[in-house]
Amino acid sequence: METVGTTDLIELEGVEKVFDVRKKTGFLRRERHQVRAVDGISFTVPRGEMVGYIGPNGAGKSTTIKMLTGILTPSGGRLRVAGIVPSRERTRLAQRIGVVFGQRTTLWWDLPLIDSYRLVHRMYRIPDARFRENLDRCVELLELGALLDVPVRQLSLGQRMRGDIAAALLHDPEVLYLDEPTIGLDVISKAKVRGFLRDLNTQSGTTVLLTTHDLTDIEQLCERVMVIDHGRLMYDGPLAGLHEVGESERTLVVDLERELPPMEIESARVVKVEGPRQWLAFPAAQSAAPLVARIAARYPMADLSVREPDIEAVIAKMYAEKATS
Amino acid sequence: MKGMRVRAGRFRLYAAVAEGGFRRYATYRIATAAGVFTNTAFGLILAYTYIALWDERPGLGGYDQAQAVTFVWLGQGLLTVMALMGGGFEGELIERIRTGDIAVDLYRPADLQAWWLASDLGRALFQLLGRGIVPMAVGALVFDLALPADPLRWLAFLLAVALGALVSFGLRFLVALCAFWLLDGAGITQVVMLAGTFFSGMLLPLNVFPGALGDLARALPWSALLQVPADVFLGTHTGLGLLRTYAFQLGWAAALLTAGRLLQAAATRRVVVQGG
Amino acid sequence: MADLTKTRAGQAGQPGRAGPPGQEGTGRLAQVRSGLRAYRLISAMWIRSLMAYRLSFVMSALGNFAVTAFDFAAILLMFSQVDRLGGYALAEVAFLYGASCTAFGLADLALGSMDRLGRRVRDGTLDTLLVRPAPVLAQVAADRFGLHRLGRLTQGALVLTYALVVLDIDWAPLKVLMVPLMLVSGAGIFAAVFMAGAAFQFVAQDAAEVQNAFTYGGTTLLQYPPTVFAKDLVRGVTFVLPLAFVNWLPALYVLGRPYPLDLPVWTAFAPPPVAVACLALAGLAWRAGLRSYRSTGS
Numbered sequence: 001m002e003t004v005g006t007t008d009l010i011e012l013e014g015v016e017k018v019f020d021v022r023k024k025t026g027f028l029r030r031e032r033h034q035v036r037a038v039d040g041i042s043f044t045v046p047r048g049e050m051v052g053y054i055g056p057n058g059a060g061k062s063t064t065i066k067m068l069t070g071i072l073t074p075s076g077g078r079l080r081v082a083g084i085v086p087s088r089e090r091t092r093l094a095q096r097i098g099v100v101f102g103q104r105t106t107l108w109w110d111l112p113l114i115d116s117y118r119l120v121h122r123m124y125r126i127p128d129a130r131f132r133e134n135l136d137r138c139v140e141l142l143e144l145g146a147l148l149d150v151p152v153r154q155l156s157l158g159q160r161m162r163g164d165i166a167a168a169l170l171h172d173p174e175v176l177y178l179d180e181p182t183i184g185l186d187v188i189s190k191a192k193v194r195g196f197l198r199d200l201n202t203q204s205g206t207t208v209l210l211t212t213h214d215l216t217d218i219e220q221l222c223e224r225v226m227v228i229d230h231g232r233l234m235y236d237g238p239l240a241g242l243h244e245v246g247e248s249e250r251t252l253v254v255d256l257e258r259e260l261p262p263m264e265i266e267s268a269r270v271v272k273v274e275g276p277r278q279w280l281a282f283p284a285a286q287s288a289a290p291l292v293a294r295i296a297a298r299y300p301m302a303d304l305s306v307r308e309p310d311i312e313a314v315i316a317k318m319y320a321e322k323a324t325s
Numbered sequence: 326m327k328g329m330r331v332r333a334g335r336f337r338l339y340a341a342v343a344e345g346g347f348r349r350y351a352t353y354r355i356a357t358a359a360g361v362f363t364n365t366a367f368g369l370i371l372a373y374t375y376i377a378l379w380d381e382r383p384g385l386g387g388y389d390q391a392q393a394v395t396f397v398w399l400g401q402g403l404l405t406v407m408a409l410m411g412g413g414f415e416g417e418l419i420e421r422i423r424t425g426d427i428a429v430d431l432y433r434p435a436d437l438q439a440w441w442l443a444s445d446l447g448r449a450l451f452q453l454l455g456r457g458i459v460p461m462a463v464g465a466l467v468f469d470l471a472l473p474a475d476p477l478r479w480l481a482f483l484l485a486v487a488l489g490a491l492v493s494f495g496l497r498f499l500v501a502l503c504a505f506w507l508l509d510g511a512g513i514t515q516v517v518m519l520a521g522t523f524f525s526g527m528l529l530p531l532n533v534f535p536g537a538l539g540d541l542a543r544a545l546p547w548s549a550l551l552q553v554p555a556d557v558f559l560g561t562h563t564g565l566g567l568l569r570t571y572a573f574q575l576g577w578a579a580a581l582l583t584a585g586r587l588l589q590a591a592a593t594r595r596v597v598v599q600g601g
Numbered sequence: 602m603a604d605l606t607k608t609r610a611g612q613a614g615q616p617g618r619a620g621p622p623g624q625e626g627t628g629r630l631a632q633v634r635s636g637l638r639a640y641r642l643i644s645a646m647w648i649r650s651l652m653a654y655r656l657s658f659v660m661s662a663l664g665n666f667a668v669t670a671f672d673f674a675a676i677l678l679m680f681s682q683v684d685r686l687g688g689y690a691l692a693e694v695a696f697l698y699g700a701s702c703t704a705f706g707l708a709d710l711a712l713g714s715m716d717r718l719g720r721r722v723r724d725g726t727l728d729t730l731l732v733r734p735a736p737v738l739a740q741v742a743a744d745r746f747g748l749h750r751l752g753r754l755t756q757g758a759l760v761l762t763y764a765l766v767v768l769d770i771d772w773a774p775l776k777v778l779m780v781p782l783m784l785v786s787g788a789g790i791f792a793a794v795f796m797a798g799a800a801f802q803f804v805a806q807d808a809a810e811v812q813n814a815f816t817y818g819g820t821t822l823l824q825y826p827p828t829v830f831a832k833d834l835v836r837g838v839t840f841v842l843p844l845a846f847v848n849w850l851p852a853l854y855v856l857g858r859p860y861p862l863d864l865p866v867w868t869a870f871a872p873p874p875v876a877v878a879c880l881a882l883a884g885l886a887w888r889a890g891l892r893s894y895r896s897t898g899s
Contacts (some may be wrong), residue, residue: 019897071731073895087895091635094734106729110650122642124734151653356807366814369834370822374679374686377829381683512660519667528675535681 009175009207010045010068015077017063017231037063039231040077047174050201050208052222052239054215060231061211065177068209069099082174095124098168102180105164107152113163114148117170124171131170138166141196158189165193169200176200178210182217194220215308240285248309249281252288257300265294276302284309338435339443346414346447350455357455360405364460368401372468386532391471392559396530398464399555402457406449406486407493407550409521411514414445418501419510431593438585442494449490471559478560481567485554488574492549495581496521502585505592520545526552546577632736639735644746651748658749665752669706672824673698673760687828692767693856694826699761700780700848701823704787705816706754711788712795714745716809719802722894731895738887741799768856776855782873783855787847789876791816794842796883803890819844827853827861835861846875 017038022030038060045051055061066072067079070086070093079086084093107116121131139145142162147155155163161181168176181197182190198221200206212218218225218239225242227235235242242248252268255277262270263278268291272279282291288306295301350357372394379390388396405412418441421427430437464470473479500517504510522528524547531542531552542548553570556562562570651658676698680691689697718741721727730740770776798812805811819838827835827849839845839862846868853860854869 066728069732071728071895073892075896090731091734091736094732097732099729099732101725101729104724104726104729108646108650110653111646115646115649119642119646123639353807355805356810359805359808359810363810363814363818366818367821370818370830373830373834374825377687377825378679378683381685385682512657512664515661515664515668519664519671522668523671523674528671529678533682534678 007046008044009047009082010043010209011078011080012044012068013042013078015041015064015067015079016075017060017067017072018075036231038067038074041228041231041233042077043226043233043236045207045209047207048201048205049224050197050222051210052218052225053209053211053228054213054218054225055228055234059229061228062179063231064228065099065179065209065211069093069097069177095171096174098171098173098176100161100164100168100176100178100181102161102178102183105152105160106167107160107163109153110151112149112151113144113155116152116163116167117148120167120170126171130172134170134172135166138169141199142166143192156189158185158192161185161189161193162196165196169206173206175207175209178208178212180212181210182212182214190214190216197221248284250284250288250309251307252280252282252291252295253305253307254278254280254295254299254301255303257302260299263295263299265291265298267291339439342435342440342443343447343450346444347451348447350448350451360456361459364401364404364456365463368398368460368464369467371397371400372464386530387561388530388532388559389471391469393530394464394468395470395472395559396526396555398461398468398470399558400527400551401460401464402453403486403489403551403554404527405452405456407489407521407525408445408449408497409493409518409525409527409550411518413448413493413497414441415497415501415510415514418498419504419514422501422504423510428596431596438498438582438589441498442491442582445494445497446490449493453486473558473560478558482554482558484571485557485574488571488578489550489554491578492546492574492581495578495585496546498585499581499588502588502592505595521547521550524548525550526555530555546581549574549577636736636739639733639739640743643740643743647743647746648748661747662749662752665749666756667752669702669753669756672702672821673756676824687826689826689828692764693858694824695760696764696768696856697826697848697852698824699757699759699764700783700787700852701820702757703754703761704757704784704847705791705820706750706757707784707788708791708795709816710748710750710754712742712792713750714747715741715795715799716802716812717744718799719806719809722803722806727894737891738796770855771857779851779855779869782870783848783851786851786872786876790843790847790872790879791819793876793879793883794819794844796880797886800883800886800890803894815842815844819847823848832861839864843875843879846872 015038016036019035019037020032021035022032041060041064053061053064063072067074068081068086070090073087081093082096084096086093107113108119117135120126121128126134139148142165144159144162144166147159147163152160152163165178165181178197182193185193194217197208197210201208201221208221210217210221223238225235225237225239226233227242251271254263257276259276260278262273263280265280267286268280268282270278271281280291280295282288292304295304375393375397376390379385379388379393383390385393404410408415418427421430430440433440465472473482496517500514501510503513507513524531524542524545526542526548531539531548533539534542543552553562553574557567557570673695676686676691676694679686680694684690686694718727721730721741721744727737727741730737733740765780794812794815798809798815801811802809819842822830822838823844827845835845850860850864850869851872854866860868
């Protein structure tokens with residue numbers, strides 16, 4: 001059937017989404033203008049890959065996800081998921097994809113968690129044996145055993161997110177879309193969710209596309225990252241390469257034993273001084289070890305920590321460069 | 326000196342809260358337009374049924390036909406002002422109690438009851454302007470209404486509406502606080518809304534109610550919401566009678582607001598005991 | 602975990618592993634069946650949810666009964682002062698009232714929460730319905746399915762029964778047939794109004810109240826005889842928004858009274874095709890609304 005034989009599960013070619021926006025310009029006057037939320041995006045995702053899809057708010061991330069799930073109809077370009085054109089066969093595609101919207105639970109608020117799964121079981125027409133098998137696996141890996149009989153309204157945010165992820169996987173989707181799966185979660189919950197996703201991807205070979213604000217999600221889960229801004233794909237490649245492309249910098253925070261004038265160290269520069277604490281910026285692609293050694297040799301160092309570059313800053317810088325070049 | 330300054334600060338605070346209540350509803354222009362449309366449609370339907378009724382019995386309840394039809398449009402105009410079918414602050418307050426957010430409110434320096442009263446009066450003022458005027462104007466275009474010629478009577482009417490808004494708040498504040506003791510406030514809200522619809526005159530002017538039912542309805546607080554302001558508008562109460570009418574509204578307002586204070590104190594104790 | 606890899610790998614590439622979509626075939630009929638199934642599943646979930654607050658459910662069912670009974674109480678209060686209204690006696694008005702309320706109650710029970718669509722569009726939760734393998738219309742129709750709405754239906758049915766008992770009607774087979782026909786067609790017409798109202802909210806999310814004018818307003822209008830209203834209003838609800846076919850035309854036939862606009866008698870039998878036409882138009886409006894949502898995302 002269709003393109004089942006090919007390895008690319010998700011295919012986009014010059015996909016566009018243009019919105020008509022009406023803006024108030026006077027008491028009754030409105031002006032129409034077009035916003036290109038997604039402006040010609042092309043990429044493919046092979047089966048079994050785990051890809052991070054990042055970008056600032058309003059960059060076109062969720063518009064892309066909505067087109068990939070069939071919620072929105074593209075204004076132009078070609079788009080296929082598992083060989084299906086999402087906007088044309090939305091309900092058929094629904095059987096083959098799983099979607100988790102980070103801030104919108106699909107679980108039933110007043111009912112025990114298990115009831116939501118029973119609905120999924122019947123709505124997706126999952127064969128009984130397969131449903132039990134998948135449920136058991138999710139319950140075990142996501143540690144849901146004690147929660148199945150608890151009404152969803154009594155679950156914590158982290159528990160609910162795990163519950164939502166399970167709900168999206170019971171029908172064995174080939175692709176899982178995750179929209180901000182770790183937003184608002186505590187550190188332990190984040191670790192649990194990430195661990196599960198990693199296992200899911202490596203063990204079951206489920207293709208995962210995730211959008212996030214949390215760079216750690218990407219670092220721990222995705223070998224490939226795509227950056228979108230102003231509706232365009234700015235970067236598509238490994239995470240390490242993103243730092244190089246963005247020429248971003250990491251920060252070394254050094255606590256000295258006493259207040260000193262700004263340190264002088266090659267290949268790094270002091271960007272801030274606050275009492276005995278000094279901030280040094282150095283290229284993200286460069287290792288911190290020799291830098292630390294150099295500082296330790298010349299200055300009385302009490303403590304230090306490394307800060308990763310802020311994703312928004314990296315993207316902002318990338319965009320600024322693209323605009324000037 | 327200091328006391329006065331504190332009081333002035335308080336007043337400014339509540340004025341700002343009231344303005345916030347006004348603005349919040351003013352933001353939803355399409356919703357307001359939709360509401361006006363619906364009020365007008367209901368006004369048209371009900372006006373014709375009243376005309377049919379007064380055709381059969383001219384002078385029923387002491388109203389002539391024009392007054393009866395005017396009553397219909399006053400009802401549509403004041404429906405949201407008095408939150409006769411809900412839609413005021415109470416849903417939000419109940420939600421805050423249910424989720425436990427109320428604990429934060431109780432420890433705020435501002436008084437809970439005064440805070441919500443200010444906000445609700447702001448809302449009522451917006452509803453009066455935004456949803457009261459247009460249906461009334463449409464009613465006046467389509468039908469022969471008994472509009473007062475005396476500007477003083479318009480003022481008297483506005484005062485009656487203001488007092489009615491106080492009574493309306495007092496009722497709904499009590500209802501909302503019940504959520505401290507009930508798991509879900511929807512049921513009690515509905516029961517009180519029902520009483521409000523029936524006993525305010527929204528269903529039929531209370532002076533058309535037969536015998537003892539009419540006497541009872543006119544004595545209950547809900548009559549202060551629609552029947553009383555409408556009667557002031559239609560000129561039924563003048564002179565000393567007008568003062569008696571205001572006293573009736575004020576009496577209920579004072580009683581309900583006091584009951585609200587007592588219930589609020591009890592609720593606060595409960596929150597403290599439960600630890601929020 | 603190892604066998605898990607195996608099962609998954611063995612299945613990779615087979616489309617529609619969980620519940621083959623082809624099984625049901627395609628086409629309109631399959632879509633309707635799948636929609637009804639989704640409606641049943643989702644409404645069952647809402648009933649269970651409601652039962653989590655049993656006391657509240659009982660109160661809101663009683664409240665629903667009472668609030669609609671008030672409309673009839675108003676009519677009783679009117680008749681405590683007069684013998685006739687617009688030339689109709691209490692039993693005849695009760696018949697109109699019962700028919701209007703029962704037909705509306707059926708539609709309200711089935712689709713009464715469709716006016717929440719605007720809110721779902723605003724807060725983005727409509728998207729969660731769009732990624733499920735079931736028609737959105739069915740999911741939205743079953744949203745917040747509330748058995749407490751039986752209150753209104755019960756109340757309407759009681760008044761209708763009362764009217765049928767006290768009315769002195771010369772029952773002919775056609776008249777007997779007319780009563781159930783009227784209720785079902787009327788429910789269909791009101792269902793179309795609910796659907797069209799929801800479709801309108803795709804365009805104007807904050808305008809939920811507009812549809813109240815046609816639903817609640819419509820049923821209130823139909824509770825009174827047409828003689829009460831201005832000719833233009835009666836014309837409007839006959840030819841523009843055909844609410845008159847819910848109960849006025851068929852009920853006046855049963856009561857043996859002429860229709861005010863001098864319409865021929867056969868129009869009393871028009872409600873079924875009128876209902877079908879209304880539902881078809883509402884369905885088109887729904888599709889247009891959903892299409893516009895999917896192209897604008899708001």
